[in-house]
Amino acid sequence: MKKNLKDWIVPWLYTSREYNVGILDEAMDNPDTARLMLNENPIPPSEKVIQAVADSLRHGNWYPDSFLRLRTKIGKMYGLGPNNVALANGSSDTIDAMMRVFLQPGDEFLLSTPTFELFPPRAELCNAKVVQVPVRKDNLNYDVDGMLNAINDRTKLILIINPNNPTGVFIDDADLDRFCETGVPLCVDEAYLDYNLDRPSKASLIEKYPQVFLSVTFSKAYGFCGIRFGFVLGSEEMVAAFNRMFLPWNVSRMAAAAAEAIIDNPAEVKSKVEHNNRWMAIFTEELEKLGLKPFPANGNYMLIDGTMTGKTTEEILKAALDEKIYLKKIGEIHGKTGYFRVTPGTDEENERFMKFIRTYFA
Numbered sequence: 001m002k003k004n005l006k007d008w009i010v011p012w013l014y015t016s017r018e019y020n021v022g023i024l025d026e027a028m029d030n031p032d033t034a035r036l037m038l039n040e041n042p043i044p045p046s047e048k049v050i051q052a053v054a055d056s057l058r059h060g061n062w063y064p065d066s067f068l069r070l071r072t073k074i075g076k077m078y079g080l081g082p083n084n085v086a087l088a089n090g091s092s093d094t095i096d097a098m099m100r101v102f103l104q105p106g107d108e109f110l111l112s113t114p115t116f117e118l119f120p121p122r123a124e125l126c127n128a129k130v131v132q133v134p135v136r137k138d139n140l141n142y143d144v145d146g147m148l149n150a151i152n153d154r155t156k157l158i159l160i161i162n163p164n165n166p167t168g169v170f171i172d173d174a175d176l177d178r179f180c181e182t183g184v185p186l187c188v189d190e191a192y193l194d195y196n197l198d199r200p201s202k203a204s205l206i207e208k209y210p211q212v213f214l215s216v217t218f219s220k221a222y223g224f225c226g227i228r229f230g231f232v233l234g235s236e237e238m239v240a241a242f243n244r245m246f247l248p249w250n251v252s253r254m255a256a257a258a259a260e261a262i263i264d265n266p267a268e269v270k271s272k273v274e275h276n277n278r279w280m281a282i283f284t285e286e287l288e289k290l291g292l293k294p295f296p297a298n299g300n301y302m303l304i305d306g307t308m309t310g311k312t313t314e315e316i317l318k319a320a321l322d323e324k325i326y327l328k329k330i331g332e333i334h335g336k337t338g339y340f341r342v343t344p345g346t347d348e349e350n351e352r353f354m355k356f357i358r359t360y361f362a
């Protein structure tokens with residue numbers, strides 16, 4: 001008897017959590033609703049980036065090479081060489097590859113919760129077990145002891161996002177070292193580090209700990225969500241492993257050209273970061289005035305604790321949508337509803353958000 005298609009497909013395709021991208025189509029159909037829900041950058045690429053991408057199209061008929069010049073420039077930004085850099089099609093590409101590099105069916109991937117919601121499904125699609133340790137109840141920091149205690153023989157990969165998404169908090173250096181010392185492969189995701197001009201990258205860790213790697217993206221401070229560009233920083237052995245797992249042409253000539261153009265023009269990133277950080281300070285002050293609790297604004301997003309208002313997260317999101325603002329839904333944390341997350345948009349969109357919170361939470 002012939003089998004149904006579903007019976008041919010690996011069973012974990014259906015048991016894995018799905019990453020919901022439905023909001024993207026909805027937002028595209030509603031351009032007058034402010035996209036304050038996705039940690040995007042509200043400022044489009046500069047003419048320099050656009051011109052570089054247009055020029056790269058002249059070789060659009062040739063397969064991409066390994067972009068040695070670009071990898072050399074990136075390496076220099078971190079005091080590393082080009083062979084410490086593996087290029088990725090956004091850091092989601094890294095997230096996917098790292099699961100396949102380290103996890104066999106039944107192995108465990110250890111992370112915190114709440115988190116960026118793409119991580120669990122990509123591990124589950126390798127038929128791995130996802131072990132999530134809730135953030136601490138008192139301050140929503142990483143529960144470092146809880147995570148370290150959850151490590152066992154099957155733990156093959158650990159994730160620390162620094163600063164964390166959605167809580168915005170940094171892990172203490174000493175605590176990060178404790179994870180490095182376990183010897184278990186560790187991904188330090190620095191997607192939002194560029195918003196913190198006073199904080200160096202943890203790239204120096206890879207010299208001492210060959211099992212540690214960093215994941216970096218240009219989607220946030222650089223504003224390349226739609227262009228798709230990111231990279232892994234690691235020992236040469238680590239980078240070679242990722243390059244073997246990545247598809248040979250995972251980064252297009254257009255994305256690489258855009259990346260090089262923005263690296264050559266640091267003023268572009270600086271002004272994007274300034275716009276974000278200025279608005280984050282304004283949001284923080286206003287939310288505190290209204291009696292809500294904003295979490296640290298160390299990225300381009302802010303977790304807001306509105307549990308004391310008696311309103312549910314769903315109610316808050318619905319009211320914002322009525323005012324043409326998309327906010328990010330945050331599920332219950334330690335059994336409490338009323339958390340949500342916001343990302344600064346354009347000046348006009350941010351004024352709209354300020355007006356909304358003043359009216360709704362007054």
Ligand SMILES: Cc1ncc(COP(=O)(O)O)c(C=O)c1O
Binds near residue numbers: 090219
């Ligand atoms: C912590 C973290 N890592 C990675 C990503 C993915 O970014 P991208 O695939 O656009 O580089 C995100 C996106 O929001 C994120 O929050």
